[in-house]
Amino acid sequence: MRTMIFFAAVTFLAASTAQAAKPVTEADPATPSVAAWRTSQHPTTPHRAAPGPQGGPVSFSNATAITITDCPNPCPASGQAASLYPSPIVVSGVTGVVQRVSVTINGFSHAFPADTDFLLVSPSGRKSVLMSDFGAGSPGVSNIDVTMDDYAARPIPSTVTGNTGVPFVTGSYRPANSGTTDLFPAPAPASPYTYTLSAFNGDAPNGTWNLYIIDDANLDGGSISGGWTITFDDRPTPPAAGDILISEFRTRGAGTTPPGSDGSADEFIEIYNNTDASITIIDAIPGADPTSPTGAGWRFAGAQGATETTFLVLPQTLSTAGPIALPPRGYFLVSTQPTTPSPAGNTYSLATYPTGTGITASGSANVSVNPASATVGFFPDDVGIAVFSTAAAVTANRLDSVGYSSVTNADYKEGTGLSPAAGIVTAGQHSWIRKPSGNRLQDTGDNAADFQLVSTTGATIDGVASTLGAPGPQRGPTMTAYTTTSAPIVHTGDFAMAIIDPLQPSTSAPNQVRDPTPVTNGNLGTLKIRRMFTNNTGLPVVALRYRVSKIPTLTGGAASPQGDYRVLNSPTQTITLTDTTSVTGQALTVQTPAAQADGGGLNTSLAEGVVTTTAPLANGASTVVEFNLGVMVEGSPRFHVAVEALTVPPQ
Structure with a gap:
């Protein structure tokens, strides 16, 4: 037969x-560049664009050409200042606070762009490095227009291994920086610096904005033939429920080292961009100030019963890396990396998935959590998990949630919830995955209907019939470089x-x-x-x-x-x-x-x-x-x- x-x-x-199924996507359209407008008038005269939905972008330019002088040999630690240092733009007539600002370098040429460093300083003194040690190397760029915008679909390309074939051409890019050692000669303000344009959110826009440019290595020089443009615009519509989905997670696992680990802390949470546009992890509250004590970013939170018991605020930038963004139909991964029990070690067992390819399933950009308890992990077993597009647990900004049936807080569970009420407490190679539904991810608003337990044994685990399969956590592209990891x-x-x-x-x-x-x-x-x-x-x-x-x-x-x-x-x-x-x-x-x-x-x-x-x-x-x-x-x-x-x- x-x-x-x-x-x-x-x-x-x-x-x-x-709502696409994991895995489902389509060719990802490039995010439209923030428009830059040049003017032959006085260099700080604004040229206004057509109004947008909330009033539209407004731009100010300084068209004076800038020579990027090659740094001498030996090159001083603070680099070689450009011919116009700083290059100022006077902004006036903009109402309200900064919600979104972008910078366009007009006519950028350099034989080794990664030698150049750009520092933007606002009238109030906020200061952010927009590009440093990124921009690729030889053969360089010639007369390209580079818009730096936290909401761009891609980061400025790097010179690191894995970027072969990634061109640096006219277009819109997220700021990118490597390290904390950038020095700018006076009169530039000293560090510490921030590393996103969103660092200016909530600031007053009017006054003199200064752009400081240096070359920090010898052998190559360059120029900016058309000066630069600063654009103020309304923030994009923040992501809404359904735009981001929790696609896979577990609160226990198998564990590897240290010896004797029961896997209780072997945890991960994978989220999925369920749209065709890049989504930047910036607090969804307009005008949020990421330099304030509460910061800005997204909240990953866990609840037991009716009460939130733990949370992690994922900032808009990690260290000096640059803005974090999820590519269209892409993933972001948070994983465990506990430091206890003794001897200190990593009990997360999937960091090398898949083995031997250079691709990892450790937390995206090393977003790993050291839990307070090595036997419980960073989430309790009977958890309800919620992702908010704000640093605070604001119900209106909840993007998605999944929880066990014992969770009663509506923000941390959808519908019936998962079984058993006490959670999966048996260590093993298993995970909860969101079910496919045709060519989509199933999202009915009921966790019990939408999620399925898979395991490498296909056994019944804590009363739940698992399906033979495997956990498959996925991390997305890094926020600062196109790489093949x-x-x-x-x-x-x-x-x-x-x-x-x-x-x-x-x-x-x-x-x-x-x-x-x-x-x-x-x-x-x-x-x-x-x-x-x-x-x-x-x-x-x-x-x-x-x-x-x-x-x-x-x-x-x-x-x-x-x-x-x-x-x-x-x-x-x-x-x-x-x-x-x-x-x-x-x-x-x-x-x-x-x-x-x-x-x-x-x-x-x-x-x-x-x-x-x-x-x-x-x-x-x-x-x-x-x-x-x-x-x-x-x-x-x-x-x-x-x-x-x-x-x-x-x-």
């Missing part, structure tokens, strides 16, 4: 308001899928092969599904994997009614087609940790290791892979995967 199986990539959904995000809609042999039906060899030979985790043999995927992202892909979003497998220790299938590795192989030609099927490997001794299942990811930074899959190129499923119980299953790709630049 021939086993029939339905296989399809998750359907691509284009609507920007849709970011996790791939779903580009299912940007990859065309086809059978490998158009002369045969999809369920016949060589497109699908049923091999009865028993294998480990396939007592009844294997089902091999072969497909060709074509990269239509418009960009080279440097990491490629496939995540299982639907599979009939072990649940609660028993096979599902549709059968019991396990995801296995597949080898590199030559596959002969009907017309006697052949294609090469590339190897797929189940990604670990977590180790999956019983085979992969729901949320398991498979890596196509042949696609790397040195051997990218070019735009328009195709690849053939085999999904090798071990058959434990025969059935008529539906098997779905989604394509996750890391492009250069990441998007």
